[in-house]
Amino acid sequence: MSQKRVYTFGNGQAEGNATMREVLGGKGANLAEMNHIGVPVPPGFTITTDTCNEYYEVGQEKIVELLTAEVDAAVAHTEKLMNCKFGDPKNPLLVSVRSGARASMPGMMDTILNLGLNDEVAAGMVEKTGNPHFVYDSYRRFVQMYGDVVMGLKPENKEDIDPFEAIIEKVKEEQGVVLDKDLSVESLKKLVELFKKAIKDQTGQDFPTDPKDQLWGAICAVFRSWMNDRAILYRKMEGIPDEWGTAVSVMAMVFGNMGDTSATGVCFSRDAGNGENLFNGEYLINAQGEDVVAGIRTPQQITKIGSQRWAERAGISEEERVAKYPSMEEAMPELYKELDALQDKLEKHYHDMQDMEFTVQEGKLWFLQTRNGKRTGTAMVKIAMDLLHEGMIDEKTALLRCEPNKLDELLHPVFDKAALKAAKVITQGLPASPGAACGQIVFHADDAEAWHANGHKVIMVRIETSPEDLAGMSAAEGILTARGGMTSHAAVVARGMGKCCVSGAGEIHVDYKTKTVEIGGVVYKEGDYISLNGTTGQVYAGQIATKEAEVSGDFKELMDLCDKYTKMEIRTNADTPHDAQVARNFGAKGIGLTRTEHMFFEGEKIKAMREMILADSVEGREKALAKLLPFQTEDFYGILKAMDGCHVNIRLLDPPLHEFVPADDNVQGQKDMAAEMGVTVEEIQRRVHSLHENNPMLGHRGCRLGITFPEITAMQTRAILTAACRLKKEGCDPHPEIMVPLIGIMYELKQQKEIIQRVAKEVFAEQGVEIEFEIGTMIEIPRAALTADRIATEAEYFSFGTNDLTQMTFGYSRDDVASFLPDYLEKKILKADPFQVLDQKGVGQLIKMAVEKGRAVRPGMRTGICGEHGGEPSSVKFCAKVGMNYASCSPFRVPIARLAAAQAAVEG
Ligand code: ADP
Ligand code: MG
Ligand code: MG
Numbered sequence: 081m082s083q084k085r086v087y088t089f090g091n092g093q094a095e096g097n098a099t100m101r102e103v104l105g106g107k108g109a110n111l112a113e114m115n116h117i118g119v120p121v122p123p124g125f126t127i128t129t130d131t132c133n134e135y136y137e138v139g140q141e142k143i144v145e146l147l148t149a150e151v152d153a154a155v156a157h158t159e160k161l162m163n164c165k166f167g168d169p170k171n172p173l174l175v176s177v178r179s180g181a182r183a184s185m186p187g188m189m190d191t192i193l194n195l196g197l198n199d200e201v202a203a204g205m206v207e208k209t210g211n212p213h214f215v216y217d218s219y220r221r222f223v224q225m226y227g228d229v230v231m232g233l234k235p236e237n238k239e240d241i242d243p244f245e246a247i248i249e250k251v252k253e254e255q256g257v258v259l260d261k262d263l264s265v266e267s268l269k270k271l272v273e274l275f276k277k278a279i280k281d282q283t284g285q286d287f288p289t290d291p292k293d294q295l296w297g298a299i300c301a302v303f304r305s306w307m308n309d310r311a312i313l314y315r316k317m318e319g320i321p322d323e324w325g326t327a328v329s330v331m332a333m334v335f336g337n338m339g340d341t342s343a344t345g346v347c348f349s350r351d352a353g354n355g356e357n358l359f360n361g362e363y364l365i366n367a368q369g370e371d372v373v374a375g376i377r378t379p380q381q382i383t384k385i386g387s388q389r390w391a392e393r394a395g396i397s398e399e400e401r402v403a404k405y406p407s408m409e410e411a412m413p414e415l416y417k418e419l420d421a422l423q424d425k426l427e428k429h430y431h432d433m434q435d436m437e438f439t440v441q442e443g444k445l446w447f448l449q450t451r452n453g454k455r456t457g458t459a460m461v462k463i464a465m466d467l468l469h470e471g472m473i474d475e476k477t478a479l480l481r482c483e484p485n486k487l488d489e490l491l492h493p494v495f496d497k498a499a500l501k502a503a504k505v506i507t508q509g510l511p512a513s514p515g516a517a518c519g520q521i522v523f524h525a526d527d528a529e530a531w532h533a534n535g536h537k538v539i540m541v542r543i544e545t546s547p548e549d550l551a552g553m554s555a556a557e558g559i560l561t562a563r564g565g566m567t568s569h570a571a572v573v574a575r576g577m578g579k580c581c582v583s584g585a586g587e588i589h590v591d592y593k594t595k596t597v598e599i600g601g602v603v604y605k606e607g608d609y610i611s612l613n614g615t616t617g618q619v620y621a622g623q624i625a626t627k628e629a630e631v632s633g634d635f636k637e638l639m640d641l642c643d644k645y646t647k648m649e650i651r652t653n654a655d656t657p658h659d660a661q662v663a664r665n666f667g668a669k670g671i672g673l674t675r676t677e678h679m680f681f682e683g684e685k686i687k688a689m690r691e692m693i694l695a696d697s698v699e700g701r702e703k704a705l706a707k708l709l710p711f712q713t714e715d716f717y718g719i720l721k722a723m724d725g726c727h728v729n730i731r732l733l734d735p736p737l738h739e740f741v742p743a744d745d746n747v748q749g750q751k752d753m754a755a756e757m758g759v760t761v762e763e764i765q766r767r768v769h770s771l772h773e774n775n776p777m778l779g780h781r782g783c784r785l786g787i788t789f790p791e792i793t794a795m796q797t798r799a800i801l802t803a804a805c806r807l808k809k810e811g812c813d814p815h816p817e818i819m820v821p822l823i824g825i826m827y828e829l830k831q832q833k834e835i836i837q838r839v840a841k842e843v844f845a846e847q848g849v850e851i852e853f854e855i856g857t858m859i860e861i862p863r864a865a866l867t868a869d870r871i872a873t874e875a876e877y878f879s880f881g882t883n884d885l886t887q888m889t890f891g892y893s894r895d896d897v898a899s900f901l902p903d904y905l906e907k908k909i910l911k912a913d914p915f916q917v918l919d920q921k922g923v924g925q926l927i928k929m930a931v932e933k934g935r936a937v938r939p940g941m942r943t944g945i946c947g948e949h950g951g952e953p954s955s956v957k958f959c960a961k962v963g964m965n966y967a968s969c970s971p972f973r974v975p976i977a978r979l980a981a982a983q984a985a986v987e988g
Contacts, residue, residue, distance in 0.1 A: 085131045086150040089115045090123020090161045090332075098430075103128050105327030107180025110450050117429055119422055119447050123161040124175065124331025125154035127299065129182065132325030135303040143303075144296050151295075154330070162332045166196055167291035169204030174218070174333040177298035179305055181326045184451050186572050187547045188314045189305035189326055190229040192298045193368060194222035194333055196291040214338045216268035217261075221368060223275040223287060226294065230301040231287070233279050238524055239592050243282070247274045260376065261366060295330070302328045310547045317554060317577075334446045336439040337368050343440040344369050345408065346567040347382055347419070349427040352435070352455045352575050353514050353566075354615075355462025355634075359423055360386045361436075362565045363408050369437060369448065372567055374544070378584060379565045382416070384409045393508060393617060418445050426450050431472050432481070433463050454576040456514060457489035465634040475641055476986045482638060484953040484979040489515065489578035490635055491666070491972050493626035495613060503611065503620040506599045509560065509585030511617040512571035517558025517580035518611035518623045521604055523595050525552025532556070539610055541597050543590045545570040553579060558612040560619060562588045580614035588619075631666060631975065639667055639975060642982035648960045650977045651727070651968040653946060655679065660722035663971035667978055670726035670815075671719070672879065672968020673946035676796060677735050679715045680708075686740065691757060693737050694767050698791060705795040712799035720807055720814040729817040729879060729946070729968075731858065732796050732832075736781040738771040777893065782822020786832050793820075793832055797839040805847035816853045819879060824861040826870040833874055858946070859930050860884035868930035872937040880927055880964075882947030882955075886914050889923045915948065918955035928962045944968055953980035960984035 087095040087104060094112035101109040108126030115121055127147065135143045155166055164171040174196040179189035197205075197219045205215045224244045227233045235242055241249075248260065248271065255267045263271070276287045288294050305311060306326045315322060336344030347361025362379035364371050372379045381387035387407035391398065402410070409416045419438060422445075426434045435453030439446050455463065460482055468478040495516040519537035522528045525548065528540045532555035540556040542549065544563040553559055553573060558580035561570045565584055574581030589598040595606040599619070604610065611620040631639055651672035652663030660671060680689040685708065692704035720728055741764075742749025750768065754761045773779035786793035797818060804814040820832045833855050844850045857874075859865055860881030868878070887894050894915055904910040911917075918924060927945075934941050944966040949955035951969030956977050959967050961984060969977045 083130075084150075085128050085147060086125050086154045087112065087128070088123075088125040088154050088157045089121065090158065091115070092118065096126065101182050102324075103130070103327070105129055105180035105182055105329070106184050106451055107178060107449055108327045108329045111329060111331070113429075114426075114447055114450060117425070119426065119450075120445060121447050122332040122334050123158045124329060125151075125158065126180075127151070127328040127330070129325040129327045132303045132306055132327070133323065135300065136307075136325075140296075140300045143300070147299075151299075151330075155295075158330075158332055166295075167201065169200040171208065172196055172201045172205055175295070175330050176333055177295070177302055178329045178331070179302045179326045180329055181306070181320070182324050183318065183320050184454065185311060185314050185318075185320070186454065186576070187373070187569050188311040188550075189308070190302055192222070192225045192229055192301070193370070194218040195226070195294050195298055197222050198289040198291065201291070209338070211338060212265045213268070214335065216265055216272065217263075217337050218333075218335065218368075220268050220271040220275065221370075223272055223279075226298065227275055227279045227287070229305070230297045231279050231283050231285060233282050238526070243278055244275060247271065247278060299328050299330070302326065310550050313550055317550075331448075334439045334441045334444075334448075335368070336364075336441065337366055338442050340365055341440070341443045342366055343408070343412070344372060345379070345382060345438055346372050347423060347436050347438070348433065348453050349423050349436075350433040350453075350459070350463055350466075352433070352453050352459055353511065355455065355459035355466065357466055358385070359383060359420060360566075362567050365411070369439065372565070373569055373572070374564075376563070378563070378586070379567070380405050380407065380411075382408045382419070390510075393510070395508075412440070415440055415443070415445055422447065428472070431467065431477075433459075454572060456575050457486040457578050458514060459575075460486050461490065461638050462634045465637050476645070478638075479641055479645060479979070479982050479986050482979055484956075484976045484983070486578060487635075487975045487979060488972075490631075491629050491975065492516070493628055495611070496625040496627045499625035500613070500620075503622070503624045505618050506602070506610075506621050507585050507587045507619045509582040509588075509617045509619065510566055510571070511613075511615055512564075512566055512568070512583035513559075513574035513579060513581035514615040515558070515578070515580035516611070516613060516615075516624070516626055517556075518609060518620075518626075519557040520607050520609055521597065522552075522556075522606055523590065523592055523597075525549040527606070528552035529555045539612060541588070541590060541610075542570070543592075544568065545573070547573075553577065558582070558614065560585060560588070560610070560612055562586065562590055574614075580612050582612050582614055582617050582619055585617075585619060628662070635975075639978060642978045643667075644982075645985045646960075646978065646982040647985045648956075648964060648981040649966040650974055650981060651729075651944065651966050652971050652974055653950070653968050654719070654971060657718035657722040659971050660719055663974050664723065664726075666971060666974040668726075668971070668974045670966070671723055671728040671730075672944050672950065672966060673819075674719060674728060674730045676712070676715075676731060676733055677739075679712065680740060685711045687756060689740050690753060692792075693740055693771070694757060694759070694764070696767075701789060702791050705791055709795055709799055712796060713803050716800050716803035716816075717806060720803055720816060721812060724807070725813045725815070727815045727817055729819050729856070729944075730796075730800055731819045731821050732783070733785055733792055734782050734821045736771070736773060736776040736779055737785070738768070738773070738776065741768050741771065744768060744772070777887070777895075783820050783828045783832055784822065786820065786835070787828060790835050793835045794839050797836045798843055801840055801843040801851070801853065802847065804851045804853065805843060805849050808849050808851050809847070814851060816851070817877065818853060818855050819858055820855070821858045821881070822860060822884070823857045823871060823875075824863040826867065826874055829857050829871060829874045856942075858884075859927075860888070862889055862926060865926035865930040868933035869937045872934040872941060875934070875941075876938075877942040877944075878930060878934050879968075880930070880943070880945045880947065880959075882918060882923065882927075882945055882949045883915065885926065885947070886919065886923050889926060890914060890919070917952055918949040918958055920958050924958055924962075927959075931962050931964065942966075951977050953977075953983075956980035957984040957987075 094115040096112035098113035164173045166173045178191045206212045345363030361382040391401040437449040464478045464481040519539040561583045611624040649669040651670040652668035653673040654660040655678045688707035695701040807814045854876040856877035858881040946968045950967040951973030
């Protein structure tokens with residue numbers, strides 16, 4: 081079968097287009113599209129993502145065979161458009177070989193520039209351009225990249241600097257210069273030789289001289305980079321499937337390093353940090369693409385306003401700025417105008433904020449990439465709302481543009497203003513990714529992971545970050561780097577993760593060997609606390625107090641838009657009035673789950689609770705329960721009041737009783753308890769022992785407690801309804817729902833319901849008022865789902881307890897799953913942890929069936945979810961699709977669930 085593997089582009093034409101990102105990767109599809117809309121792009125071709133998958137099936141030799149004819153033809157196409165020839169010393173074509181997956185994975189895979197150079201080609205290029213510095217600068221860059229990416233010459237230890245950088249440092253020292261760009265032609269030639277020698281010494285292989293060999297080596301290396309550790313980790317974090325593969329784009333080089341009329345840069349059509357509608361970016365004169373992001377030279381700003389803001393932060397005077405660090409707008413005004421017009425064109429074409437790469441070769445502007453830019457949660461919301469106001473997108477699109485989980489950042493605490501004023505600024509860097517972070521200093525990615533795993537909050541401090549640092553960055557609260565601009569790796573990745581980042585803090589001196597950083601004359605060690613303000617770029621010594629975020633401005637507008645479209649309400653899981661209030665502020669419309677057991681642990685309550693458990697007669701228990709009653713009534717009063725006017729679903733006692741008494745090995749606890757209660761230690765131990773169960777999660781818990789000890793159900797009902805009656809008398813509007821947990825058999829519910837109704841009558845008579853309330857159940861045992869039609873004859877509503885339902889459907893103990901889950905994920909038996917992401921195929925089927933069966937008996941019956949899944953976007957969407965009335969989640973996930981629910985409605 082002849083299958084098309086290669087798609088060409090150039091000169092305003094292309095075989096692909098923007099809709100083909102699955103085939104051509106995002107980069108390849110957009111390179112094609114830019115040709116169609118008149119944006120200047122160097123010609124080239126893209127090899128499909130499927131070919132990458134084929135590579136993994138058939139291997140290098142076979143894939144080269146399969147590709148040869150098409151690649152040869154595509155190279156010829158590029159040669160024709162560029163009017164030069166690959167490998168021809170007199171008139172050579174050089175190319176870049178670039179990775180690019182369906183979803184953008186910035187910097188995770190490899191790219192090689194200046195490919196096609198060897199000694200002869202270099203000599204020929206010198207002749208042609210008369211610019212030996214440019215030629216040997218390109219050559220040494222090529223050998224360096226190829227040696228690293230294709231031939232695998234890398235640092236051996238994490239403390240070591242890159243072997244190529246080590247050689248550069250040595251040669252610079254010999255020549256007596258500081259900056260790479262000041263290296264002489266002789267030094268550059270020497271670098272090429274030293275690099276090749278180092279590669280040979282360490283890998284045993286000669287550097288390939290035939291450009292064709294170089295090309296195949298690079299193409300296959302890019303395929304391989306799909307499976308490098310950092311790409312795998314990035315995919316795991318972003319939920320990108322391994323099967324997608326990367327495309328490979330090969331394109332003619334354009335050179336930003338040909339002298340002072342050449343430059344390279346990265347720019348954004350809006351601010352990726354705060355969303356401001358302001359074109360911005362960074363560029364470097366006489367440099368190549370990687371230089372801007374690698375953080376080796378500090379880049380200059382593209383726009384004048386950006387440059388002025390930058391100078392102000394850095395404490396640089398206007399005269400000095402203009403003389404030493406002019407913006408592109410000032411230094412290359414004509415080109416700037418062209419760039420500005422094209423960025424605007426691209427944003428209008430894609431209807432979204434663009435992240436673009438460009439190069440100027442001797443006064444001519446070329447675009448090398450455009451993509452929908454990564455952004456922080458704050459920027460995501462502002463940009464969506466701004467685009468909506470500007471009429472570029474409609475309301476539904478605006479909702480779909482926002483990623484629910486990214487709202488998390490907007491809910492994080494911010495520095496307390498007063499505490500911030502009192503804190504000491506120790507240095508200033510660039511505000512690379514906003515937010516407040518404080519933690520202990522660590523210097524290496526693996527340390528960040530290890531410290532984090534041990535429960536520490538850490539700030540990762542680096543000279544600069546590289547894609548290898550991904551896992552560490554993810555584990556850190558924030559990132560501080562000495563080098564690198566607003567488009568450096570650290571900045572881009574941090575913004576994508578929503579991590580606070582301060583980059584380019586030039587005054588800090590990091591020493592990896594001693595694990596110290598010197599800032600303003602003070603030495604900070606690993607483990608010392610610092611705080612970062614990613615919104616201003618300021619760095620503080622020690623820890624600074626934070627306060628809770630609030631929903632306002634664009635965020636509020638987005639949330640209002642959610643309410644306009646959603647078909648499902650979001651409630652919260654809350655056990656205290658404070659949590660209920662927090663959730664209400666985030667837009668919760670009620671409580672989906674109040675766990676009463678948490679209320680028994682404080683002070684006097686636990687004593688009364690233990691007394692109840694210890695009692696061996698109904699009278700004894702009732703006496704103890706009578707002590708608990710006022711506490712419970714107070715608790716419910718507080719919660720019902722905080723949620724006045726809204727439904728509050730209260731679950732009766734659920735956990736096994738042994739959780740309330742001192743365990744077998746806690747002899748001191750048992751002694752204290754004995755003294756407290758005036759009985760012998762033996763008595764306590766006997767009772768503790770009798771509560772022991774082999775499998776408590778499947779034991780005496782949930783409604784089984786209420787069946788054995790009806791007086792517990794009675795006391796809790798009395799507390800709930802007494803509190804509600806009191807509130808009603810005070811002019812409030814309480815709506816309690818009483819939920820019986822862990823039902824598997826209809827009669828369990830029927831009997832519990834009788835108790836609840838009997839007590840309700842008594843309370844209403846005593847209080848002289850009646851309130852409306854409902855009695856429902858949790859569906860969390862598979863049998864309950866299977867017999868939902870029978871259970872619905874008694875239950876007035878269903879609440880899906882998906883934690884237990886998942887546990888019992890899979891037969892996985894939630895507390896023990898960690899021992900094998902990683903293997904299941906690794907071996908792809910499971911796609912995700914079913915306790916985090918609802919298993920729609922299995923558990924979901926039970927839910928869907930129960931909703932339908934329940935409503936068949938009780939039309940329009942209210943259903944909701946209250947497990948952990950109620951705050952996870954894909955699970956929330958599933959609940960919306962099966963027609964649930966509400967999802968309930970922890971207070972800080974309420975906005976996330978609201979957005980997911982609205983998206984489900986829009987997606988239909
Ligand atoms: P990444 O995905 O890591 O950004 P890219 O493939 O975009 O990798 O390339 C890295 C850098 O090299 C970018 O700055 C890009 O603009 C530059 N670059 C890639 N191809 C060319 C080319 N043909 N000419 C000039 N610069 C290029
Ligand atoms: Mg790029
Ligand atoms: Mg449960």
